[in-house]
Amino acid sequence: MSNEATLHSHQEVHGSLEHDQHGNGHDGHEHHGTFISKYVFSMDHKMIAKQFLITGIVWAIIGAFFSVLFRLQLGFPDTSFPWLSSILGHWAENGHIKPEAYYALVTMHGTILVFFVLTAGLSGTFSNFLIPLQVGARDMASPFMNMLSYWFFFIASLVMMASLFVQTGPASGGWTAYPPLSALGDASIGSKIGMDLWITSMALFVVSQLLGGLNYISTILNMRTKGMSMTKMPLTIWAFFFTAVLGVLSFPVLLSGFILLLFDRHAGTSFYLSDIFVAGKALSNEGGSAILYQHLFWFLGHPEVYIIVLPAMGIVSEVLAINSRKPIFGYLAMIGSLFAICILAFLVWAHHMFVTGLNPFLGAFFVLLTLLIAVPSAIKVFNWLTTIWRGNINFTPGALFSIGFVSTFISGGLTGIWLGNSSIDIHLHDTYFVIAHFHIVMGVSAFFGMFAGIYHWFPKMYGRFLNNTLGYIHFWITLCGAYLIFWPMHYEGLAGMPRRYYDYSTWESFKQFAGLNHFISIVVIMVFATQLLFVFNFFYSIFKGRKLTIANPWKATTLEWTTPIHAGHGNWPGEVPEVHRWPYDYSKDGVDFIPQTVPIGPNESEH
Amino acid sequence: MDTAITAKKKWWDGGYSPFNVSYGKLMMWFFLLSDAFTFGALLISYGTIRFSSISWPDPNEVFRSFPGAGEANLPLVFVSLMTFILIMSSVTMVLAVHEGHNRNRAGVAKWLAWTIVGGILFLSCQAWEWTHLWHEGAWWGRNPFMNQDGSPGSSNFTNFFFTITGFHGLHVTSGVILNIIILLNVLKGTYDDRGHYEMVEKVGLYWHFVDLVWVFVFTCFYLL
Ligand code: HEM
Numbered sequence: 001m002s003n004e005a006t007l008h009s010h011q012e013v014h015g016s017l018e019h020d021q022h023g024n025g026h027d028g029h030e031h032h033g034t035f036i037s038k039y040v041f042s043m044d045h046k047m048i049a050k051q052f053l054i055t056g057i058v059w060a061i062i063g064a065f066f067s068v069l070f071r072l073q074l075g076f077p078d079t080s081f082p083w084l085s086s087i088l089g090h091w092a093e094n095g096h097i098k099p100e101a102y103y104a105l106v107t108m109h110g111t112i113l114v115f116f117v118l119t120a121g122l123s124g125t126f127s128n129f130l131i132p133l134q135v136g137a138r139d140m141a142s143p144f145m146n147m148l149s150y151w152f153f154f155i156a157s158l159v160m161m162a163s164l165f166v167q168t169g170p171a172s173g174g175w176t177a178y179p180p181l182s183a184l185g186d187a188s189i190g191s192k193i194g195m196d197l198w199i200t201s202m203a204l205f206v207v208s209q210l211l212g213g214l215n216y217i218s219t220i221l222n223m224r225t226k227g228m229s230m231t232k233m234p235l236t237i238w239a240f241f242f243t244a245v246l247g248v249l250s251f252p253v254l255l256s257g258f259i260l261l262l263f264d265r266h267a268g269t270s271f272y273l274s275d276i277f278v279a280g281k282a283l284s285n286e287g288g289s290a291i292l293y294q295h296l297f298w299f300l301g302h303p304e305v306y307i308i309v310l311p312a313m314g315i316v317s318e319v320l321a322i323n324s325r326k327p328i329f330g331y332l333a334m335i336g337s338l339f340a341i342c343i344l345a346f347l348v349w350a351h352h353m354f355v356t357g358l359n360p361f362l363g364a365f366f367v368l369l370t371l372l373i374a375v376p377s378a379i380k381v382f383n384w385l386t387t388i389w390r391g392n393i394n395f396t397p398g399a400l401f402s403i404g405f406v407s408t409f410i411s412g413g414l415t416g417i418w419l420g421n422s423s424i425d426i427h428l429h430d431t432y433f434v435i436a437h438f439h440i441v442m443g444v445s446a447f448f449g450m451f452a453g454i455y456h457w458f459p460k461m462y463g464r465f466l467n468n469t470l471g472y473i474h475f476w477i478t479l480c481g482a483y484l485i486f487w488p489m490h491y492e493g494l495a496g497m498p499r500r501y502y503d504y505s506t507w508e509s510f511k512q513f514a515g516l517n518h519f520i521s522i523v524v525i526m527v528f529a530t531q532l533l534f535v536f537n538f539f540y541s542i543f544k545g546r547k548l549t550i551a552n553p554w555k556a557t558t559l560e561w562t563t564p565i566h567a568g569h570g571n572w573p574g575e576v577p578e579v580h581r582w583p584y585d586y587s588k589d590g591v592d593f594i595p596q597t598v599p600i601g602p603n604e605s606e607h
Numbered sequence: 608m609d610t611a612i613t614a615k616k617k618w619w620d621g622g623y624s625p626f627n628v629s630y631g632k633l634m635m636w637f638f639l640l641s642d643a644f645t646f647g648a649l650l651i652s653y654g655t656i657r658f659s660s661i662s663w664p665d666p667n668e669v670f671r672s673f674p675g676a677g678e679a680n681l682p683l684v685f686v687s688l689m690t691f692i693l694i695m696s697s698v699t700m701v702l703a704v705h706e707g708h709n710r711n712r713a714g715v716a717k718w719l720a721w722t723i724v725g726g727i728l729f730l731s732c733q734a735w736e737w738t739h740l741w742h743e744g745a746w747w748g749r750n751p752f753m754n755q756d757g758s759p760g761s762s763n764f765t766n767f768f769f770t771i772t773g774f775h776g777l778h779v780t781s782g783v784i785l786n787i788i789i790l791l792n793v794l795k796g797t798y799d800d801r802g803h804y805e806m807v808e809k810v811g812l813y814w815h816f817v818d819l820v821w822v823f824v825f826t827c828f829y830l831l
């Protein structure tokens with residue numbers, strides 16, 4: 001039976017690097033390799049993680065800079081910035097961004113941050129880095145596919161980058177790319193070649209996500225070290241697992257949606273098109289439905305927001321427990337709520353479509369299911385709070401960002417409950433209230449989770465610490481700034497101020513917000529500058545940071561800290577350690593922490 | 608904890624694959640699950656558009672030709688033949704996998720070769736059907752067929768037909784290519800050296816999946 005044979009080869013996984021015996025002919029000798037095989041086409045999950053992280057940082061700077069540019073337009077509609085004309089050329093004449101450029105910037109900002117930074121940069125980095133290290137595997141199940149996953153992301157990045165430089169500009173119909181705007185090249189200049197490049201890039205991105213996701217799932221299920229039962233895994237791993245499941249099941253639907261969109265663009269089909277006039281002329285397209293695209297998009301789109309936030313939740317759970325020197329509160333409830341979120345995430349997509357003419361009866365079910373998500377979300381929040389409750393907290397930058405995450409997740413989650421009620425959503429849909437909601441609950445929270453992860457695992461990645469003082473400055477300005485930017489937007493939204501407008505100063509109803517918009521834009525610039533401080537800290541510390549002298553600086557229980565400070569490909573020089581206990585034995589029986597590798601003592605009870 | 612002493616192996620305790628399968632097969636299963644969502648999305652889109660249309664062409668009228676049979680009215684005969692060929696290729700694939708378990712190189716090669724033949728035959732049939740429809744004036748954006756109620760048909764009939772059967776055909780094509788690569792490896796003796804024929808099982812899973820999808824595509828476009 002070939003199963004036996006395979007299984008046999010799997011038992012050897014833990015003793016040797018050559019675990020890909022029946023796979024792709026991978027030879028496991030990278031660690032003696034050349035520069036190219038070590039830093040570029042590396043198959044070491046740790047290096048691939050760093051590649052994802054650094055690519056993500058580059059994209060984050062670009063995406064955030066775009067937001068600074070369009071915030072200038074929103075905050076200073078009457079001021080001329082001649083330097084804009086010098087960097088944007090004909091996209092900004094007399095120092096004012098043109099409407100087309102404004103929409104392109106907004107669209108690219110959303111696409112870049114949602115997909116390239118908070119999906120690839122966050123889960124790509126930490127799933128890659130932590131899964132093998134924390135489950136006790138020498139590498140991913142298929143290091144080769146893992147490498148491909150990064151390179152597909154890289155090519156997707158190149159294509160998206162190229163779209164910024166084509167003559168008619170990048171896609172500009174919003175990060176959701178709704179037809180007909182996205183389906184008809186004549187609808188706007190951003191719907192021309194820029195849109196094709198956008199779709200191509202996103203299709204490559206989906207491939208990258210699938211390659212990565214399949215690897216994460218099978219590594220977690222198949223490659224755990226001896227003793228690492230599912231309920232001995234750190235919550236990070238559970239979070240990455242559900243993230244990968246969400247991605248593997250929802251990205252393909254987006255791909256289908258894009259296939260139909262491409263045909264509508266180039267093959268004269270009418271999947272999404274019906275009864276349309278462009279420039280006063282009626283098009284012959286008939287029988288399609290633009291709403292169909294929205295269904296396909298949001299079937300991915302809603303799980304996608306959890307793809308972004310679940311890894312952050314996992315990281316925060318881990319960092320909070322370690323820095324409170326307390327076991328995580330409600331470990332099983334944490335897993336259960338992740339699971340519930342994962343299921344519900346697939347059943348709520350139409351809450352983005354309450355005002356599309358969705359049957360109100362059907363809408364009622366989506367309201368119910370949407371509000372149900374608040375339950376597992378609340379469970380998680382209470383568990384984080386009870387974890388730090390009366391803990392002996394080390395306020396490291398990682399811990400601060402984790403606490404910040406809990407704060408923003410609560411603030412943004414509460415407004416989600418408003419929006420989840422379809423009757424309230426009729427008023428709030430497509431206003432700044434929605435912008436405020438998802439930037440706080442997704443944008444800021446996920447960034448905080450990511451920062452927590454970077455500050456916490458940087459020593460494991462580079463063998464040096466990030467600078468703490470810069471970390472504290474980074475945290476406090478970002479936290480205050482995030483609230484100052486997004487809190488006021490709730491009021492603007494409640495007053496009916498729509499999103500995606502180019503200039504509010506010409507609207508009588510919104511003139512009252514000129515000062516507020518001005519203020520928000522100034523804070524945006526300050527927060528952006530602070531992020532550059534972090535980027536400096538990051539790259540400076542790679543080379544000049546304080547060196548790590550002990551293998552386990554945070555006194556953590558999990559397996560990654562049992563590897564040498566500079567772990568080679570294969571992670572553990574000798575045998576992969578065996579696991580005997582769950583990962584949250586902090587302050588147990590008066591002992592500060594007990595690593596997972598320590599057997600349960602004769603007089604000791606399991607947690 | 609030594610597994611030798613415990614009577615029952617604790618499958619989920621780490622150190623083993625809990626499902627007793629290799630990671631490669633596990634990945635294939637998850638990939639198929641995800642691909643099922645791709646096809647599911649396309650077919651559900653088709654259903655949505657079709658049910659929001661007032662009327663739709665009758666497949667018995669559209670798919671009634673057979674190569675060389677001229678104007679004879681043979682509704683669904685040709686597509687039944689195509690379906691039969693594809694299902695037979697699944698049977699030969701089962702036999703190839705079976706021979707793989709017996710580590711019988713010649714047997715695997717023989718049945719895999721037949722599977723490839725089946726796949727190519729299916730693709731040729733599809734090519735004929737597409738060409739035929741094209742000559743009748745059907746293509747993306749063009750639908751010459753009348754609705755059942757006599758009104759002019761929506762182009763979404765042909766749009767979906769070509770897109771979805773094309774997407775399925777693409778899957779069959781990649782399946783054939785995979786099968787050829789594996790066949791070459793079989794002939795080279797790669798899997799004898801490796802000690803098992805698991806790769807054959809993996810492409811087998813893919814092949815069966817593509818067949819299964821066809822059953823749905825067939826039902827949606829030809830029967831309903
Ligand atoms: C308590 C749980 C939550 C509920 C009930 C909820 C509900 C909603 C609803 C109803 C909308 C649609 C608003 C509209 O367009 O009119 C929405 C938008 C959105 N939500 Fe949430 N949400 C919740 C949590 C989250 C979380 C955790 C994330 C991400 C991590 C998130 C990300 C988003 C995004 C990205 C949008 C807007 C997308 C767009 O239109 O561009 N939400 N939310």
Ligand SMILES: [Cu+2]
Pocket residue numbers: 301302305348349351352
């Ligand atoms: Cu949603």
